[in-house]
Structures are given as structure tokens and as C-alpha cells.
Amino acid sequence: MVVGISFFVLFSLTLSLAFLISKWFSKSQTKNVPKGSLGYPIIGETLSFLKAQRQDKGGSDWLEERISKYGPVFKTSLMGSPTVFVIGQAGNKFILASPDDVLSAKKPITLKKIFGRQSLVELTGNRFKFVKGEMLKFLKPECLQNYVKRMDELVNATLVRELTQNETMVVVVFMKKLTYNLSCNILFDIKDEHTREAMFVDFTLAFKAIHSLPINFPGTTFWRGQRARARIVDRMIPIMNKRREELSKGVLSSTNDMLSGLLALRDEKNQPLPDDLITDNFIFLLVASHDTSATLMSLMIWKLSRDPEVYKRVLEEQMEIIKQREGTEERLTWEEIQKMKYTWRVAQELMRMIPPLFGSFRKALKDSSYQGYDIPKGWQVYWAAYGTHMNDDIFENPQKFDPSRFENPTKPIPPYSYLPFGAGIHYCIGNEFARIETLITIHNFVKLYEWSQVNPEEPITRQPMPYPSMGLPIKIKPRSIMS
Numbered sequence: 492m493v494v495g496i497s498f499f500v501l502f503s504l505t506l507s508l509a510f511l512i513s514k515w516f517s518k519s520q521t522k523n524v525p526k527g528s529l530g531y532p533i534i535g536e537t538l539s540f541l542k543a544q545r546q547d548k549g550g551s552d553w554l555e556e557r558i559s560k561y562g563p564v565f566k567t568s569l570m571g572s573p574t575v576f577v578i579g580q581a582g583n584k585f586i587l588a589s590p591d592d593v594l595s596a597k598k599p600i601t602l603k604k605i606f607g608r609q610s611l612v613e614l615t616g617n618r619f620k621f622v623k624g625e626m627l628k629f630l631k632p633e634c635l636q637n638y639v640k641r642m643d644e645l646v647n648a649t650l651v652r653e654l655t656q657n658e659t660m661v662v663v664v665f666m667k668k669l670t671y672n673l674s675c676n677i678l679f680d681i682k683d684e685h686t687r688e689a690m691f692v693d694f695t696l697a698f699k700a701i702h703s704l705p706i707n708f709p710g711t712t713f714w715r716g717q718r719a720r721a722r723i724v725d726r727m728i729p730i731m732n733k734r735r736e737e738l739s740k741g742v743l744s745s746t747n748d749m750l751s752g753l754l755a756l757r758d759e760k761n762q763p764l765p766d767d768l769i770t771d772n773f774i775f776l777l778v779a780s781h782d783t784s785a786t787l788m789s790l791m792i793w794k795l796s797r798d799p800e801v802y803k804r805v806l807e808e809q810m811e812i813i814k815q816r817e818g819t820e821e822r823l824t825w826e827e828i829q830k831m832k833y834t835w836r837v838a839q840e841l842m843r844m845i846p847p848l849f850g851s852f853r854k855a856l857k858d859s860s861y862q863g864y865d866i867p868k869g870w871q872v873y874w875a876a877y878g879t880h881m882n883d884d885i886f887e888n889p890q891k892f893d894p895s896r897f898e899n900p901t902k903p904i905p906p907y908s909y910l911p912f913g914a915g916i917h918y919c920i921g922n923e924f925a926r927i928e929t930l931i932t933i934h935n936f937v938k939l940y941e942w943s944q945v946n947p948e949e950p951i952t953r954q955p956m957p958y959p960s961m962g963l964p965i966k967i968k969p970r971s972i973m974s
Contacts, residue, residue, distance in 0.1 A: 522858075522865035522867055523863070523864060523865045524566055524575070524864060524865050524866070524867065525561065525562075525564045525565050525566045525575055525864045526561040526562070526565055526566065527557065527561050527565035527566035527567050527576075528566075528567060529566065529567065529568040529573055530567065530568050533571060534568075534571075534704060535567060535568025535569055535570075535571070535572075535573070535574075536567045536568055536569065537568070537569050537570055537571075537704055538704075539553065540553060540567075540569055541702065541955070544849060544952070544953035544954075544955055545952045545953060545954065546952060550849050550877070550953060551877050551881070554576075554578070554875060554877055554878075557576070558578060563577070563578040563579050563582065563878070564576070564577050564578070564582070564861065564862055564864055569599070569852075569871065569873070570599035570600065570601055570704075570705060570852075570871075571599065571600055571704075571705045572599060572600075572869075572870065572871045573867075573870045573871065574852070574870065574871040574872070574873050575861075575864070575866050575870060575871070575872050575873070576873050576875065577861060577872060577873070577874060578874075578875055578877075578878035579878050579879065579882075580878075580879050580882075580885070580905055580906075580907050580908050582861070582874060582878065583874050583878070583879060583907040583908070583910065583914065584906070584907040585861050586853050586872055586873075586874045587874065587907060587910075587913065587914045587915035587917070588907070588914075588915050589853070589859075591615040591616065591619070591856075591916070592615075592856055592857070593855070593856060593857060593859055594853040594854065594855060594856070594859070594872055595615060595853060595854050595856050596612050596613070596615075596853060596854075596917045597612075597613055597853075597854040597856075598612055598613070598852055598854075599705070599852055599871065600705045601700060601701055601702065601703055601704075601705050601713060601716075602701050602852075604700075604705075604713075604716075604717055604720075605697050605698075605700055605701050605716055605717070605720055605774070605778075606701075606771060606774060606775045606778070607720075607767065607770065607771025607772075607774060607775070608767075608771065609765070609767055609768040609771045609772070610771040610772050610774070610775035611623060611626070611772055611775055611776075611920075612775065612917070613771075617759075621758065621759075622753075622764075622768070622772065623920065625749075625752050625753060625756050626749060626752075626753075626772075626776070626920055627920055628746075628752060629678060629748070629749045629752060630920055630921055630923065630924055632923070635825075635923055635924065635927055636825040638677050638924075638927065639822075639823055639824060639825050639828060639927065639931070640822045640823070640824075641676070641677060642673060642677060642927065642928055642931050643822045643823040643931050643934075643935070644822060645672065645673060645676060645677075646669065646673070646928075646931050646932050646935050647935050647939075649669055649672070650935055650936070650939060650940075651939075653665060654940070654967060654969075657967075658966060658967065658968065659945070659964060659965065659966055659967065660942075660964070660965055660967050661962045661963065661964050662789050662792050662793070662959070662962070662963035662964070662965055663785070663789045663958050663959060663962040663963050664962060666784075666785040666788045666789045666792075666932075667695075667781070667782065667785040668691065669785070669788075669932065670780070670781035670782070670784045670785045670788070670928065671687075671691055671694065671777070671781040671785075672687065673781070673928055674776070674777055674780040674781045675687050675777075677748075678748060678749045678750075678776065678780065678924075679748055679749055679750045679773065679777075680747060680748035680750065680751070681730065681750075686726060686730070689722075689726065690723055690726055692719075693719035693720070693722050693723050694719070694723065694774075694777060694778065694781075695719075696715050696716050696718075696719035697716045697719045697720045697723065697774070697778070698716075698778055698782060699712050699715075699716060700712050700713045700715065700716020700717065700719075700720075701716070701778075701955075702955040703716065720774065723770075723774060724770045724774075727770050727773060728766065728770075730750075731750070731754060731766065731769060731770075734750060734751055734754055735754055738751060738754060738755050749776070750769070750773065753768075753769050753772065754769065776921075779919070779921060780921050780924065780925070782956060783847045783848075783919075783921075783925060783956070784924075784925045784928055784929060785956075786847045786956045786957060786958060787838060787841065787842065787847060787925065787929050788928075788929050788932050788933070789958055789959060789963055790841050790845055790951070790957065790958075790959075791837065791838060791841065791929065791933050792933075792936065792942070792963065792965070793944075793949075793951070793959050793963055794837065794841055794892075795933075795937070796942065796943060796944045796947075796965065797944070797947070798892070801837055801892075801894070802937075804833055805833065805834050805837060805933065805937060806937050808830075808831060808832075808833050808834055809831070809834065809933075809934050809937050809938055810937075810938070812827050812830055812831070812934075813938065823931060823934060828927060828930055828931070831930045831934070832898075833894065834930060834933055834934075835926065835929075835930060836894035836895070836897045836898060837894045838926075838929055838930075839894065839897045839911075840892055840893060840894045840896065840897065842911035843880045843886065843889075843909060843911070844880070844881075844889075844892065845951055845957045846876040846877075846880060846910070846911050846957075847911060847956060847957065848876065848910075848911070848913070849875060849876065849877070849953060849955070850873050850874050850875035850876055850877075851873070851874060851913065852871050852872070852873055853871070853872045853873075853874075854869070854870075854871055854872070855867065855868050855869060855870050855871075855872060856868065874910075876910050876911070879907070879908040879909070879910070880908075880909065880910070882908075885904065885905060885908045886904075887902075912925075938970070939969065939970055940967050940968065940969060940970055941967070941968055941969075941970050941971070942965040942966060942967040942968070943965060943966050944963070944964075944965055945964040945965060945966060946961055946964065949961050949963065
């Protein structure tokens with residue numbers, strides 16, 4: 492009897508869900524939506540999209556197949572929602588420059604559940620500007636200058652400790668841990684090693700859930716990610732309470748770190764920010780500030796391993812900086828960071844050819860249109876960096892690795908064409924922080940060590956960030972001659 496009732500309930504729920512989905516999609520049929528395929532019910536084309544990104548070309552074939560079939564504007568369904576892809580410079584501008592009340596930065600359900608409903612990517616209007624303004628105080632040039640010495644010390648000490656007894660290193664694992672610890676130390680002043688280690692494990696699980704199917708059953712990636720997020724919040728609450736107490740007693744200043752700044756902040760009604768807004772943005776910033784940088788730094792080591800000419804020029808630039816030092820100063824300075832022009836151009840060209848973000852979602856908060864196509868309210872809209880980064884009308888000979896294209900280009904790069912950090916009002920606020928930690932890390936690598944790839948043919952695949960597919964194991968040894 493119980494089995495029969497359970498089957499009846501399940502059958503009823505399935506019919507109800509099918510009815511709602513059919514109503515949802517039939518509404519869209521009355522509009523002039525772009526051509527394309529919505530794939531299977533609920534999962535859409537999510538599985539093929541994620542599978543394509545894990546392959547050698549990182550998702551570009553998946554895009555090209557649909558562009559050739561439907562054109563640069565097409566529909567699909569990803570992460571549980573119907574989605575319009577808009578490819579090209581004009582499409583990028585349409586998405587990234589649209590007001591928040593038309594196309595919101597609100598993300599798919601997986602990102603919302605992991606980042607939280609009050610993270611910076613979910614906030615709009617005055618609340619968005621208010622919280623973003625506080626965060627930017629810790630990412631402006633005056634603050635970044637003060638971080639250089641501490642970051643250099645941390646990178647140097649971490650490298651030496653890692654390689655004291657090891658002759659090999661898995662670069663991706665190392666870079667993820669390094670960038671996570673830099674963010675915890677520099678931006679949030681979380682120094683307790685046990686707390687950091689425990690949260691690192693949970694951040695790894697939470698990040699995997701962001702680009703998973705939104706199926707919240709025990710054992711699924713999405714389910715594990717939400718539980719990991721809850722544990723992060725549980726660990727943060729006591730830290731926040733202690734920090735509030737130190738702020739109230741004057742033991743700690745609100746300018747000490749970003750977490751303290753958010754805890755001390757008062758809104759227009761002179762009320763403190765709610766705990767969930769602070770924890771949501773802590774999680775968002777930790778993911779945003781450490782994983783993107785880890786991607787770029789891993790790709791830099793990968794490129795320097797494979798391209799002797801690029802490696803030679805980067806090494807010469809870094810050694811020249813050391814040679815020009817006066818006195819006994821051993822740590823990097825802000826002025827020296829600004830001299831690493833070629834090294835950064837290599838990073839820029841890597842981000843053009845292998846962008847950290849394949850693209851990003853927006854959500855239509857009202858019916859809108861683009862190039863004659865309707866975009867119904869509630870649908871997602873997606874821009875993809877590939878559409879401009881590999882366009883030969885924008886970048887001459889785009890398949891060629893050429894850092895000089897970022898050195899006083901004769902033809903300026905058009906707006907909304909080069910998007911490693913996004914564009915518009917939701918442009919990545921941590922782009923300069925990422926630049927500095929990347930340059931400091933590469934400086935220490937080439938200054939202290941020589942290395943070679945264990946697997947010279949190791950390809951890049953998206954997981955969902957673009958990483959060497961085997962984690963980039965390298966053989967590494969101390970540099971024999973410092974000159």
C-alpha cells in the first residue's frame with residue numbers, strides 16, 4: 492500500500508513538473524526567440540556544454556557547431572534555465588553594458604546557492620554600489636602597494652617550504668593552495684592554519700558545485716557543495732564575532748582587512764550589515780580572488796615550460812630587476828612590479844587565447860530584444876570570450892601567441908573585445924590584485940628555480956577553469972647560477 496502511494500505521489504509530481512515545463516516553453520514559442528535547441532527537459536544541453544569544455548579545445552568546438560548551424564545568436568538550455576548565447580563584440584556590449592533592471596548579473600541557481608543571495612554578483616542598485624565601494628577600498632593602488640612586500644615574503648616562504656625536500660611539484664595544486672592562502676592572509680587576515688586548511692577543503696567542494704547540475708540529492712556534486720558552504724559559514728561566524736568584539740574595543744581598525752571593513756560598515760540607516768551578506772561576500776571573494784589567479788599562474792608556468800624564447804625574455808626581465816637593486820633590499824617593491832612589462836604581456840596574451848572565464852551569465856528581468864530576436868523575461872543570456880578573443884578582425888592572426896600585440900598596439904583593441912576580467916559595471920574588482928600576485932609568483936619561480944614538464948604534451952582542458960589536464964607535474968630544482 493505504501494509503495495503504491497509513493498508511486499502515485501512520484502507520478503503526480505512528474506506530471507506536474509512536465510506540465511509546468513511545457514507551459515514555460517510554450518509561452519516562449521509565441522515570441523521570436525533565436526533558433527537553437529533546448530535539449531533535454533531540465534538538464535537541457537548542460538552535459539554536452541560541460542563535456543566540451545573538458546576536451547582539448549575547451550568548448551570552442553561546441554560554440555562553433557551551434558554558430559555554424561544557427562548563427563551568432565542562438566538558444567540553448569544550461570544549468571536548468573533556457574539561455575540565449577550572444578557572440579561577438581556588439582553582443583558583449585549588449586550584455587555587459589545593459590542596466591541591471593534589464594539584464595541582471597543574477598546567476599544560475601548553482602552559483603546563487605554557493606555564493607549566496609547577497610553576494611556582489613547578486614546585489615543591484617545602491618546596495619551593490621555601497622558594498623562594492625567598501626571592497627574597493629582594499630583593492631585600490633595605495634593598498635596594493637602595501638601588500639607587495641608581504642605577498643613576496645609569503646610566496647617565497649611557501650615555495651622554499653614546498654621544495655625543500657621535493658624534486659617534483661604538481662603546479663595546479665600548489666597554485667590553488669598558494670592563491671587561497673594569499674587571499675586569506677592579505678585580504679581577510681585569517682592566519683590560523685587549522686581554520687584555513689579546513690575551509691580550503693570545503694572551498695574546493697563548493698567550487699565544483701558551481702558548475703554542476705542543480706540536483707540536490709545526497710551524493711551529488713551540488714549537494715556536497717551546499718553542505719561544504721554551510722560548514723564554511725559555521726567556521727566564519729565565530730571569527731566574525733571575535734572580530735566585532737576587537738573592533739568595538741578599539742583593538743582592531745576597520746582598515747585592517749576587508750572582513751573587518753565589512754563588519755564595521757553601517758548602511759544608510761546606520762545599521763550593521765547582516766551576517767549573511769558578509770558570509771556570502773566572503774565566499775564569493777575567496778572563490779573569485781584565488782581560483783582565477785591560480786588558473787593564470789598555472790598557465791604561465793605551463794607556457795614558460797614549453798616556449799624557450801618566451802621563457803628567456805621573462806627570465807632576463809626578472810634578473811635585470813634584481814641587478815638594478817640598490818642596497819641590501821631583497822624583497823620586491825611596487826616600483827619593481829611596474830617594470831615587469833613583458834612578463835605581464837605574456838599573461839595578457841595567455842588570457843586572450845585561454846581566458847580564465849569561458850563566458851558568463853546574465854538574467855533577463857524583463858522582456859528584451861537583440862538584433863530582432865526576443866529574449867523572454869526569466870531567460871539567461873550568455874556572452875563568450877571566444878567570440879572576440881579569437882576573431883581575426885579584432886586580433887590579427889589570433890592563433891599565434893604574440894605578447895607584442897599588447898605593446899603599444901597600432902590598432903587599438905575595441906571596447907568589449909578583450910574580456911579576461913569582464914567589462915561594464917560588473918568588471919572584476921580584483922584584477923589588479925590578480926596582476927600583482929601573478930607577477931610576484933612568477934618572479935620568485937624564475938629567480939629561484941629551473942623546471943621542466945613531466946608530460947610535455949599535456950593539453951589544457953576546462954574543469955571548469957582552464958587548467959593543464961594532469962595538474963601540470965614538473966621536475967624542479969634550485970637555479971644553479973644567479974646573474
